[in-house]
Amino acid sequence: MVNTNSPIGFFDSGVGGTSIWREVVTHLPKEHTIYLSDSENAPYGEKSKEQIIVLCKKNTEFLLQKNCKIIVVACNTATTNAIDFLRNNYDIPFIGIEPAIKPAALNTKTKKIAILATKGTLNSTLFEKTSSIINKDIEVQETTGKGLVELIEDGKLNSKEMTSLLSSYLKPMVVNNIDSLVLGCTHYPYLIPQIKKIIGKKVQIIDSGEAVARQTEVILNKYNIANTHNNPQHIIYTNKDTAILQNLLSKCIPENLRIIKARF
Numbered sequence: 001m002v003n004t005n006s007p008i009g010f011f012d013s014g015v016g017g018t019s020i021w022r023e024v025v026t027h028l029p030k031e032h033t034i035y036l037s038d039s040e041n042a043p044y045g046e047k048s049k050e051q052i053i054v055l056c057k058k059n060t061e062f063l064l065q066k067n068c069k070i071i072v073v074a075c076n077t078a079t080t081n082a083i084d085f086l087r088n089n090y091d092i093p094f095i096g097i098e099p100a101i102k103p104a105a106l107n108t109k110t111k112k113i114a115i116l117a118t119k120g121t122l123n124s125t126l127f128e129k130t131s132s133i134i135n136k137d138i139e140v141q142e143t144t145g146k147g148l149v150e151l152i153e154d155g156k157l158n159s160k161e162m163t164s165l166l167s168s169y170l171k172p173m174v175v176n177n178i179d180s181l182v183l184g185c186t187h188y189p190y191l192i193p194q195i196k197k198i199i200g201k202k203v204q205i206i207d208s209g210e211a212v213a214r215q216t217e218v219i220l221n222k223y224n225i226a227n228t229h230n231n232p233q234h235i236i237y238t239n240k241d242t243a244i245l246q247n248l249l250s251k252c253i254p255e256n257l258r259i260i261k262a263r264f
Helices: 018-027 049-065 076-089 101-107 125-131 148-153 160-175 188-199 209-222 242-248
Strands: 008-012 033-037 070-073 112-117 139-144 180-184 204-206 234-238 257-261
Touching: 008 018, 008 049, 018 033, 018 070, 018 209, 033 049, 049 070, 049 076, 070 076, 070 209, 076 125, 101 112, 101 125, 101 180, 101 204, 112 160, 139 160, 148 160, 148 188, 160 188, 180 188, 188 204, 234 242, 242 257
Parallel strands: 008 033, 008 070, 033 234, 112 139, 112 180, 180 204, 234 257
Antiparallel strands: none
16 A cells, blocks of 8 residues: 555666666655666667567566555656656656756757767657757757666776777767757766766756656655655665675665665
8 A cells, every 4th residue: 555655666777777766865865765777678778669668567567566656767768768658557656757958958058969868768759859849059969878878787887998988979079069968868977977077067967867856756745645754765676786786876875775686
């Protein structure tokens, strides 16, 4: 039975969505959370829409079995390809993640912005609909970050291979005089320190984490299911090596967090 003490559920095609999870945990410190890391099937960005929907359905049903009261689809590719299906087939509030190209377009001075995202996000109908309303005077450079998710999932966040791959994607953006870079994958915020070294201080980096945390609070209050108790419990389930998650979260692990390897 869902009540105010029920957890907020999250899922992503791996560890990247923990960047969203961290924002929500920080913004809503009384809430219990359950995060599902489907690393075994990462990246979703290279899969078909039909495959993505099947995986999202599986993840959702796992979280519903854990009595989650709301589900955050902490994956841009999953949101842009499957959020409508999920909302139409499950009686629970879903919060999705979209690349924040609208605020980037509103604030650009050079009239040039870039988005780094997965193939699945850039090719989705939802992304096409969102990007179509952008002022035609603004140039949007779309770049597929092929290989970035795999390196993060393999624990190679700070590797030479990562630096080389990032440089190949980002340097043409700088040459093109962009002033905003939108991160269209929840894995990518973990790359921000490296991204800053490549693109410099003049380019604003935009991700969706804080906005998602605020929206989660809005939805909890709308349905009167916000938790008012303390001592929150946090569980992360992964179907791959737990060490990668532990290393990734080593500097920001909240109290009462358990990371569990599980089949799902």
